[in-house]
Structure formats: C-alpha cells, structure tokens
Amino acid sequence: MTEEPRRETWPLWEVFVRSARGLSHVHAGSLHAPDAELAVRNARDLYTRRSEGVSIWVVPAAAITASDPDAKDAWFESPRGKDFRHATYYTASQAVPHL
C-alpha cells in the first residue's frame, strides 16, 4: 500500500435529503461530481426520482470529521451505568397519571 494515492476524476460528495417539511435531512448516499452545483443536480437525479425529497444538502466527503472508530468503546462509555437519564429508571411513580 505504498503506491501514490489514487486520484479520482471527480471528488466524492455525501448527500442528505429532507423527505418532507418538518423533518431533518437524512443521509441518502454519496456520489461523484466536479463541483457543488453539479453535485446537487446529480443528487436530485440519483436520490429523488420518485419525489423522495423537498430539499437536498451535499457535503464534500473530505470535509466530514468523524469520531475515531477504534476508540468507540471508550468514547461512548459515559452513558453506561447512568440509567437515571431515562424516564424508565423511575418506577415508583409509574402508576401516577400524566407523569
């Protein structure tokens, strides 16, 4: 794996689609495009052929910063053992109406 990094003709973009007003943009997939404008157009053709969306975001894949996949256990450790953050932890009040 010492060879030159391979260069794609066009960069990769991640596509997020809002399916209806009032909902979040959700990751739909990715595509290649030379620039943002064509990425949006390609995303429309590729991910909304059956009116799946009312709004599209495109983000250069290279611009996304992700949490370290190898550190996921340590990184996401803190909520464990903190059941008291969930309503279901509180059982004594279970039978009380509107609570």
Place this chain on the structure above:
Amino acid sequence: MPAEEPPTTASQEAARLAAFDSLIAADQRIEPTDWMPPAYRKALVRQMSQHAHSEIIGMQPEGNWITRAPSLKRKAILMAKVQDEAGHGLYLYSAAETLGTTRDEMLDALHSGKAKYSSIFNYLAPSWADMGSIGWLVDGAAIANQVPLCRASYGPYGRAMVRICKEESFHQRQGFEILLALMNGTDEQQAMAQESVNRWYAPALMMFGPPDAESPNSRQSMAWKIKRFSNDELRQRFVDMIVPQAEILGITLPDPDLRWNEERGHHDFGELDWAEFHAVLHGNGQANALRLAKRRAAHAEGEWVREAARAYAERTATSERMAS
C-alpha cells in the same frame, strides 16, 4: 484504501477477528470503519462491483428499444427503467467505494474485461416481447436474489439494496404487463410472447448461479451472512413463483420436466445447460463483445464532458479564492 495500519501482534489480530465474528454471529452489521478480514473485504468488493457493472451493462438491451417501443407511454416507462438501472449502478459503486476501492478502478476493471457482470446481459433482445420477458423473468430473478441482500451483513450494501428493491418492483410488473398485452392480442403477438419466453426462461434460471455443489464461494458468503440463501434455494423459490404467473399469462414455460411435486411441496424442473452458462460467462455469448464495446465507447465519448466539468470547477474555485 484505508491508511496503513500499524503492525499488530498475533493476539491483537485474534481479538479483532473475534470481535468481527461476534458481530456477524449477533446478526449485527459491519460498517466501513470496522476492522474486517481482508477476504471479507475482497469478496464484497468483487460481488458489489460485479453487481454495479450488471446494472450499468443492463441498461443496454432496454436502451436499444426506447426509440422502437410501440407507444409514447411504453417509451417513457422504458426510459424510467433504464434511468433506474443507472441509478442502481451508482448506488452500488458508492457502496463499494466505502471498502477502499475507487470508482475509476472499478470502471477500469469493467472496461478491460477483467471484471464480470451478470451473463444474462450477453443475450440479445431482438423482439419487443423481450422487453416483457426481461422485466418479468430477468428482473423477477434479480428481485428474488436481491431481496435477501437487503439484510447483507455489510451495512452500505444492505442499505443500497433496500433502495434498489423498492424501485425494482415496478420493473417486473411492467414486464409482466407487456407480455399480458401481447397474450391478449393477435395470434402473431401471442406467438411473439411465447417465442421470447422460450429464449429467456433457462438463462433467467441460471442467473442464480451454479448449483450449490459447484459453488464454493457461496458457502463462505453465507457464513459471512452476505448471502442468506443458497443459489439452489433461490432458484427453487423463483420457479415456484413464476409457474402460477405463467398460467395467468397463458404462456407455457419451456421445460418438459416442470411439474408440481406434492411430496416436496415445490415444483420439479429440468436440468439446466451449465456448459452454456460457462461459455457465456467466459465471453462466448451472443453479445459479450457488443456490450463491452458499447460501454467502452460511451465512457470514451464522455471523457471530454468529465474533463470540461472538472476544469470548470477548478477555474471557478481559483477565481473565487482570488476574489476573496
């Protein structure tokens, strides 16, 4: 490709493999950033890129019929279907790229003839009824194959398949309706439909791949939960589905050994010509050379468009930088 990993000790290696195996055993999904055995990665790249290539090459038999389809409605339907196939190819290429291969590498492998695609597309589609048979039988077999892949252990593959399966269901129905229209037509139209089904039936059954006994890759793929059912299981399921459909069409499936087996609760069907399957797979089908030549030409003819768009994007980015 993923960044070069620091050398690992044998015990670290064993721990990674154990973590992977337990995810598979728990029916969890493997995601791009997870460690995975190199053989798993390789098998996925091979299967997913072949699958993508099949969608892209699969645009050709129907693309050829768009101008000749018998009505404006049929032309519009065919265009939508070919556009879906392009889309399905692109979903699958993107999913395969999450494994570290590049789009350009996959296309090079297709264009050089190194990569395979489904051998069904190396049969010619000379009659309008073939658009019906391709939709009903070829897309039908593809759907039977693809529905279980929605649960493939590799997350991006499964997600791409969910999207594909949702869109694919219209493909089979429109094919069935083309045949139904012909079967409700003149004697000549009925004969055209029957003649077409006669040609596509056996190749469609062979789309599920060689018999289980001759398919060693498929055992490993099932152990990894990429595939969920064996080739023979899926083939049987498909035959059981199309027999009653053929009755509704009033079409005869060209297999003298096809009959209901009460004991098994399935249809028995005749031996398939695996010599033909392998011959087509290895380049000796009706249209191998034609399909590949057309794909290469399309890619070469698009080169200046891709290059112009890239150059425009570069220049716009530069002038924006200078303006700010």
